[in-house]
Amino acid sequence: MVGCFFEADAQWRSHHEGPRKTAFVRRSVRALASDLAALGIPLLVRKVPWFADAPAAIVELMQETGATHLQFAAEYPLNEVKRDRSVWRAVTGIGRQCTRHEGSVVLRPGQLLTNAGRPFTVFTPFKRRWISALSAATLEVVPSPEPQGEAIAPLSVCWDEAAEADDTAIWPAGSHAARKQLDRFCLEALQRYQKDRDFPGVEGTSRLSPHLAAGTISPRQVLNAVGLDGPIESSAYVNELVWRDFYRHVIAAFPHVSRGGSFHPHYDHLRWEQNPSGLEAWKSGQTGYPLVDAAMRQLTSTGWMHNRLRMVAAMFLCKHLLIDWREGERFFMEQLVDADFAANNGGWQWSASTGTDAAPYFRVFNPELQGQRFDPEGTFTRRMVPELKEVPDRFLFNPLKAGLTLNYPRPIIDHGMARQRAIDRYRNSQPNRSD
Template sequence: MNKIKPLQLVWLRRDLRSRDNKALYHASQNGSVICLWFTFEQQWQKHHDSPNKLWFWQENIKPLQKNLETFNIPLITRNLQSFDDAAQTISSLALELGCQGVWFNNEHETHENRRDNAVEQACELAGINCNRFYDDTLCQPGSLLNKQSLPYKVFTPFRKALYKQLTPDQWQPLPPPEKQQPLKNIPASDPALTFHPTAKDIHKQWPAGEKAAHKALKEFIQNRAENYKDSRDFPALSGTSIISPWLVAGVLSIRQCFSSALAANSGELDTGNTGLCCWLSELVWREFYRHILVQFPHICHNTAFQRETDKLPWLHDQKLLEKWQQGQTGVPIVDAAMRQLTATGWMHNRLRMVVAMYLSKDLRLDWRLGEQFFMEHLLDGDLASNNGGWQWAASTGTDAAPYFRIFNPVSQSLKFDPDGAFLRQWLPELAELDNKTIHDPASSGSLFYDDSVYPKPLVDHKEARAATLEAFKALKSKNKQ
């Protein structure tokens, strides 16, 4: 009869998977495993995590529990309010169960890192080994530096450096945990919390569980990835992977995604199929923003990466903000995108750039207002990527678009939705307009446009662009003095 091995407590967070999970795998190599999951309802609300994302996390607990049961690994859930509650709860539970070690994968944000450090200290005081891993990046954040031993601030050199040093063991998924002997006397879980999504039918687009996530990844790699570079910017097409919610929740790992793409591209990183290379590069953008978050933690606290841009005269006009939020700006591509976000909890990536640049450059509203609204609705809300994207659009961040690069939303609409198919899907009040008029109905002179049905634009793009350029130029001039 097999002897029960020393108990190990694995704290699961944004790594809701039973396979290719560093903390879980290594813990299983050192003993019998019990898994733990916390909700932090009050803390998550402070961080503006959307009901859609929290619902999705909670939905993924159920299939995860079943997957873990195949390895005889139990999962305990606890409902806490604040990150401050984690250290005492974990150390007490580990002592109660007689655990030899506590294992978890690092999270990079400031508050999360502070919480994890407190857990580690509590474990040390209790005489319990604490084992931490970097798991949601290909290489450890902070380990990739330029020739001056400084962090990369621009994406392309970062990607080249990553590709140069990347080895197969960094992108190959780990095996599943070992099946263990059944454990007895497992403490009961707290009642499951219920989160109510604001988006409709998201369970159909993004069903919970590793099986569904891997099915979606496989379908993308086999059927759409090769055309990714050509089709990814067209919102009416199914041209993107649409796996981000599973990736953010950790139902899929970065290694599982990376290795799948590499296998389809004959192991090539930046040669071979252009679509697969382009998608690999997008995964590296995710990596880049995580490294930035660790190396420049001030961006976790509502501060621009380029600190001097906090002195820009951003507007805080509540009426303009509400029009943008409601999809009532009078700019069809912006309004269609915002309605997609609030209805589905997701927005096409090209449109995320368009609406972010419209808010920060045309309306000149503080980009942080848009960043927060996205987090309050996105199913795939992720601080590193969301903040990085918003600061790129607002020209305040690392690798930011030059301040003089300002998208013309109508030109973007004509280029990436030429037939108006996406616009008609989300703006039924414009459905009868022709393929040209629908992109800018107010200036078309069309007899079929009625501004009582669909509003005129809030601002004139040309005038707004000039005002934004002047604001940036004035700041630069002031900084030189």
């Protein structure tokens, strides 16, 4: 047996995956190389810049090593689906066996359909069907390989470590680190997840997203660890794993989403603002809205953002600033260590009200109220925006009212005006307007 990792750096760049995610993946590959070496199994790393190069490279490798059977985990964005199909054809075409595993989902896209035989576009009925389809077989995890001899030295992987984003301390990579993180979460935070999960100042979520996105742990492994003892319907944590599967089922069933389209195509005609200075203020955490700025600074300084903040920051961009959600989607992909096309696109289209089962267009989060509600003591916001350290709690999310001289921008847009403008603009792009 040999393991093989194909690095498609040009393709990843074209998907806007940034240096943090790439460095995390590379560190994960190094960890995998040493895990496999301990079992006497070499891991080969090949550069295939584009997915289109993969079939020929795999065939060549199988011929070179005499391998008779290829096993891989399927992925669901459009280009990945095309790649997997071509690899399958190429490998079976030379008479070798090919097996695909569902490593990135709990239930395979295409497996769950409505009573009318269509893909689900609404989360709650999807979740009901998802739970009823769970079985011992769907929760099976592919076992680790057996040792095939004495331990060997891991092959050195020729990446320039010095040039990589060094997040080792905040994002330890590899399957052992993932397991450790999962065990810690189950022990320390799972019981309080429902209560704590919305508060960015509390370590209340699992932070497993970089591992789930890179494949160093699978959602089935996570579900087996957290979900199966209590009533699964009411588990807030399992609910998030279902959202994760839901968005994968959506992109697999509706390929226009992978081509940059709004899930509801009429929103492709919505008129967005051209506002480069607003976009720049948003990216750099200088909007004058403390919770939005804290969120964006968490993203750019750590490569991760709390889920509540992802919704607040995303909605601010596409509702307050009326900037095309695709600008934000791309920036998140570039910055996130857990960049994941399905979850990111789903989250952006939810926030922009253009997606499946999205927030209704007239829902516009008020960043001041969101701050008061989800960071009531300002622990998180003051950590990320130290300019506001001295501002008393009651003015923290509207610091202008404090009457202090601060090295912090005034709000770049008025909330009330922006909310009304967004509602009007969205209303005008509804397909069945009678006026």
